Amino acid sequence: MNKALNKETILIVDDEPQVLTALSDALEDEFNVLTASSPNEAIGMLSHNGHELSVIMSDQRMPEMNGHEFLSKAKEISEASRLLITGYSDLEAVIAAVNEGKIFGYISKPWDPTALKLVIYKAAEHHHLLQQLREREERFCQLADNIQDVFWMMSLDGQDIYVSPAYEKIWGRSIKELLEKPEIWLEAVHPDDRDRAWLDLHKGLKAPAVFDEEYRIVWPDGSVRWIHDQAFPVSNQMGKMYRYAGIARDITERKENEHKIARLSRVHALLSGINSAIVRIRERQALLEEACHLATEKGDFLMAWIGLYDPETGTVHIVAKAGRYDGYLDSGCFATEEQKPDYCMLITEAMEKYEPVICNDVSTDPRMAPWRERALQQGFNSIVLLPVIVDEKPIGLLALYAGETGFFTTEEIKLLTELSGDISYALQNIVQQEKLDYLAYYDSLTGLPNRILFTEHLSYVLHSAKQTNERIAVLVFDIKQFRHINNAYGKHIGDELLKEVALRLQGLMDDSANIGRITGDYFAVILPKREGKAAAIAEWFVNTVAPIMIEPIVIEHHDIHVEVTGGIAVYPADGEDADSLYHNAEAALKKAKASNEKYLFYQSGMMETIVESLLLQNKMRDAIEEEQFILHYQPKIDVNSHKIIGFEALIRWNDPETGLVPPGKFIPLLEESGLIVNVGTWAMRRAMEDAGQWQSKGLEPVRIAVNVSALQLQQKDFFDVVANIVGQYGGKDCLLDLEVTESLLMQDFAENVSKLEAVRNLGVNISIDDFGTGYSSLSYLTKLPVNALKIDRSFIISMDNVPESMTIVSAIITLAHSLNLKVIAEGVETEEQAKLLRLLKCEQLQGFLFSKPLRPEDVLDFIKQFNTYFCREQASI
Numbered sequence: 001m002n003k004a005l006n007k008e009t010i011l012i013v014d015d016e017p018q019v020l021t022a023l024s025d026a027l028e029d030e031f032n033v034l035t036a037s038s039p040n041e042a043i044g045m046l047s048h049n050g051h052e053l054s055v056i057m058s059d060q061r062m063p064e065m066n067g068h069e070f071l072s073k074a075k076e077i078s079e080a081s082r083l084l085i086t087g088y089s090d091l092e093a094v095i096a097a098v099n100e101g102k103i104f105g106y107i108s109k110p111w112d113p114t115a116l117k118l119v120i121y122k123a124a125e126h127h128h129l130l131q132q133l134r135e136r137e138e139r140f141c142q143l144a145d146n147i148q149d150v151f152w153m154m155s156l157d158g159q160d161i162y163v164s165p166a167y168e169k170i171w172g173r174s175i176k177e178l179l180e181k182p183e184i185w186l187e188a189v190h191p192d193d194r195d196r197a198w199l200d201l202h203k204g205l206k207a208p209a210v211f212d213e214e215y216r217i218v219w220p221d222g223s224v225r226w227i228h229d230q231a232f233p234v235s236n237q238m239g240k241m242y243r244y245a246g247i248a249r250d251i252t253e254r255k256e257n258e259h260k261i262a263r264l265s266r267v268h269a270l271l272s273g274i275n276s277a278i279v280r281i282r283e284r285q286a287l288l289e290e291a292c293h294l295a296t297e298k299g300d301f302l303m304a305w306i307g308l309y310d311p312e313t314g315t316v317h318i319v320a321k322a323g324r325y326d327g328y329l330d331s332g333c334f335a336t337e338e339q340k341p342d343y344c345m346l347i348t349e350a351m352e353k354y355e356p357v358i359c360n361d362v363s364t365d366p367r368m369a370p371w372r373e374r375a376l377q378q379g380f381n382s383i384v385l386l387p388v389i390v391d392e393k394p395i396g397l398l399a400l401y402a403g404e405t406g407f408f409t410t411e412e413i414k415l416l417t418e419l420s421g422d423i424s425y426a427l428q429n430i431v432q433q434e435k436l437d438y439l440a441y442y443d444s445l446t447g448l449p450n451r452i453l454f455t456e457h458l459s460y461v462l463h464s465a466k467q468t469n470e471r472i473a474v475l476v477f478d479i480k481q482f483r484h485i486n487n488a489y490g491k492h493i494g495d496e497l498l499k500e501v502a503l504r505l506q507g508l509m510d511d512s513a514n515i516g517r518i519t520g521d522y523f524a525v526i527l528p529k530r531e532g533k534a535a536a537i538a539e540w541f542v543n544t545v546a547p548i549m550i551e552p553i554v555i556e557h558h559d560i561h562v563e564v565t566g567g568i569a570v571y572p573a574d575g576e577d578a579d580s581l582y583h584n585a586e587a588a589l590k591k592a593k594a595s596n597e598k599y600l601f602y603q604s605g606m607m608e609t610i611v612e613s614l615l616l617q618n619k620m621r622d623a624i625e626e627e628q629f630i631l632h633y634q635p636k637i638d639v640n641s642h643k644i645i646g647f648e649a650l651i652r653w654n655d656p657e658t659g660l661v662p663p664g665k666f667i668p669l670l671e672e673s674g675l676i677v678n679v680g681t682w683a684m685r686r687a688m689e690d691a692g693q694w695q696s697k698g699l700e701p702v703r704i705a706v707n708v709s710a711l712q713l714q715q716k717d718f719f720d721v722v723a724n725i726v727g728q729y730g731g732k733d734c735l736l737d738l739e740v741t742e743s744l745l746m747q748d749f750a751e752n753v754s755k756l757e758a759v760r761n762l763g764v765n766i767s768i769d770d771f772g773t774g775y776s777s778l779s780y781l782t783k784l785p786v787n788a789l790k791i792d793r794s795f796i797i798s799m800d801n802v803p804e805s806m807t808i809v810s811a812i813i814t815l816a817h818s819l820n821l822k823v824i825a826e827g828v829e830t831e832e833q834a835k836l837l838r839l840l841k842c843e844q845l846q847g848f849l850f851s852k853p854l855r856p857e858d859v860l861d862f863i864k865q866f867n868t869y870f871c872r873e874q875a876s877i
Helices: 002-006 017-027 039-052 067-077 088-099 113-146 166-171 175-180 184-188 191-206 252-280 284-297 345-353 366-378 410-441 451-468 482-489 491-508 534-550 578-594 603-625 663-673 676-696 710-714 718-728 742-746 749-760 793-798 803-818 831-839 856-876
Strands: 008-013 031-036 055-059 081-086 105-108 150-155 161-163 211-218 224-235 241-250 303-310 315-323 333-335 357-359 382-390 393-402 472-479 515-519 522-527 553-555 558-560 564-571 599-601 629-638 644-655 659-661 703-707 736-741 765-771 788-791 822-826 844-846
Touching (some): 067 081, 081 113, 166 175, 175 184, 184 191, 315 393, 382 410, 393 410, 451 578, 472 578, 482 558, 578 599, 603 663, 629 856, 644 663, 663 676, 676 736, 703 765, 718 749, 736 742, 742 749
Parallel strands (some): 055 081, 081 105
Antiparallel strands (some): 150 241, 303 393, 357 382, 472 564, 629 644
16 A cells, blocks of 8 residues: 555556557556546546646557647646657657657657666656756745845856846836846946946856945936845856856945934034134134034035125135135135125025025025036035024134035034034134233234243244254344433333334244244344354344334434344254243343344354364264264063064264263264264164174074164165165065154155155065154055054153043054054053053053163073063963
8 A cells, every 4th residue: 555655656648458558567566557548538637637647658649639749738737747659650750859848758669668667767756856846946936026135046148047026126127128138237237336346246257256245226217226235156066156146135225324324423523523623723714724624524525615704895705615616716705795796695594594504406406506507517416504603693604515415414404503603612712812812922012922922932933943953043132222212202102113113023024923022122033944044143133134223213203213232042052942042042132232242142052062063073973984883772572472572773872982972962963964874874784783693693583673864865875775785684584674753754755655665665664753743644644654653752651640641642553553553652661651551552662661772782681581581470470
C-alpha cells in the first residue's frame, strides 16, 4: 500500500491496444499506470485527475490528432512532464517538437525496458523540479507583491530585467515600459547622479562587487525622489556570476529630514557663532562683517548682507556683505520709496512691519520682479529680510539668500529672528559702549586717543611686531613754551592751538589711532613700521613733523609760531612693552629739552644693544667656523605606549668665554645677519649624524625634529638642501622631521605650501610649532602639508589653572583630529598637565616633566633609565 502510494503516476495514450498492454505490463510494477486509447479520452481523464500525474506518454500517430498536438493541449490542463512514443518514420518530426521545447523527450519503438523506465523517471524528476520551482516563484511573487521596496534582478548584459510591483509606486513608471525599454532605468536617474550611479553599477556587472548607492530619480512630472539602492552579484552552481540582484528603497523622507536637520544645525551653528562674535567683538563694523561671513560659512547661505537705514534719504546702505554679491549689489544701496531707483518692496515691508519678510520662490514672487533675473543668475531662490532694531526702531536689515526654493521654514525663521534680535542687542550695547568708551579713551578736546587708549593700541602694535620681528618707534614731543602761550593769549587760545596741532598730525598719519594726546601739550606718535630704522625716524621728524609746526597757527587773528621737541624710543631695543617703550621715549624727550636739542633717541638702551649686537654677530661667525654650536635633544613621549618616540633638536651656543648662551639671545641675531641659513642646514645634518651614532650603539630608530626659520624656507634651494640631506641619511628611511611656525607659513603662503609638499614627499614629517599663537586662517590649515600640530607651551603651562587655556588646548586637539593630524604638547611640567592632556587625547608630550634637553652623549643612558622606570611602573600597576 505504502509502496503504491509512493509510485509515480503516469498516463499512456495510444490507439493500439496491444501497445497499451505492452507498456502497462512493462511499467506497472514500478509506476501507477493509467491508459487512454485516444487523445479525447485522455483529455477527459486529465480534466479530473491531471494534477496527480507526473508523466504523460503519447504515441505520435493517432487518428484524432497526432501526439505532439495532443501534448500541447495536455500542457494547458496538467503540469506533468510529456513524452512522445514514436517509430522511426516519425522520428524527425518528434525531434523537431522536442527541440522547440514543447515536450520533455521521446521514446523510440521498439523500446528497451530499462531505458524506457530511466526516461520516465527522468521525466518525473523534471516534473517535480518544475513544481518546486513554481512553488518558490509563487512564494517569491507573494513576498515581492507585499514589500514596499523594489526588488530587482538584472542580467549581466543589462537587458533581462525583473522588478517587483513596488517599482511603479516608487519610480512613477510602469513595469511594462521598463521591460520594453530597459534603459529607462538610467534615464530616470537625476542627471547630476547619473554618471556616478551608472559607473558603479557597470563595475558591478563587469566584476563581482556590491553596489550600494544613494541617488535621485526624476518622476515624469518633474518631482524628485531619493533612492537607496543595494545590490549584490548572484552566481550559479559553478560559482560564475550570471546576474545582479538588489533592493531599492525610497528614502526621500529620510533625506528631507536629514536636510532639514542639517539646515537647522547650520542655523544653530550660525546663532552660536554670532553670539560668540558678540562676546569677542566690540566694534560695530567688525561685528557686522563677521556676522555676514558667519552666515555664509557656518549658515551656508549663498549671500548675506547687512544694511543700515538712512531716514533722510530713505535708503538702506549696505555696510557689510559676504558670499556671491558680484553683479547683484553693485549699487550698494536699496531705496524704500517706490518712485526711486533700486526700490525694493521686500525691504520696505520689513522696515514698515518690524518683522521678517520672506520670499520663498524668487521665480514667482511679484515683489522680486525688478531683481528676479539677477537673483536667479546668482542661484538665489529664497530670501529673508530680518529687521535690526535699536531703541525700538529698525535701523537696518540682515538679508540672507538661499539656493533652494521654499528654504525658510517656520522653525528656521524662529531661529533667524532670534539671530537678528541678538545682533540688534549687540548693536544697542555698542552704541552705549561707544559713548562710554569715547569718554574713557579719547581726549575730549582734540578727539585723539588719550594716554590709556594710546598705550593699549601700542601694546597691540607691539604684539603684532613680535610676531613679525619688526621694529616699532615711539615719538613723544611737546610744544615749547606752551605755558607762556596760555598765559599770553588765554587758555581758550591754547586749546584751539592744541586742536590745530592734532589736525596737522592727523594729516600726516594714515591711522589716527597711532597718535595720542598724553597730557597738556604732550603728544605721542607710533611711527609706521617702514620707519623703524634710526636714520629714517630722525629724517621723518626733522623733515615732516617739525616743518608743519613752523608754519604759524592763526587763531583769532593771532599768528602763533610753534616749535616742538621730541624723544624717540625703538622697539625692541628700548623696551619690549608699551609702558617701558613710552617711558624711555619720554626720558629721551626730557633729555632733549634739557640739552636744547630738537630730538634725541633713547641713547643708553639703544647704544648698549647695538654694541652687544655687533659683538655677538662677530662672535657667532667665529662660532660657526670653530664649531661652537651644539644640539641638545628633548624627548617626545607617546601618551599611549609611554615610550620615547622622537626628539626635538634644540640648538645651543657653547661660547668658550661665557659658556652656554641662551637661544633667545643669539637666534634673532642669526636671523638678522642671515647666518641662520648655514646654521640651520648644519643642525639638520648634525641631528641625522647623532641619530646614526645612537643606532650604531643599539638604539632603535627614532625621528628627530629640527626647527626651520623663515629665512631658510625663503631660500630658493631649500628643497634641494633638504633632499640632499635626506638622500645622504637613508632616503625614505631618513629620520628627519621639520617644525615650522604658523606665522612663518603664512608668509608667501602658496610658495611655502609648494616647498613643504615637495619636502613631505621625501618622507619628512612636518609639524606646526607654537600653534595657537599666530594668526593663520583655519581655512588655510586644511591646505597645509603638515602631519602634526604642536601646542605652544604658554597654553600648557596655564591649562590646569586658567580655564581659557584649557579651552584653547581642547579646541586645538579637536581641530587637529578632525583634520587627521597628530598633536604634540610642549612645555609639560607637571603630572596634572600630563593627565589632562591624556584625557584630551593628545598623542605626544614633551617637557621638563620627562626630561630637560639632553646632550647627545646623554641620550642613550637616559633612554635606558626611562625604559627601566617605565617597566617598573607598569609592573606595579
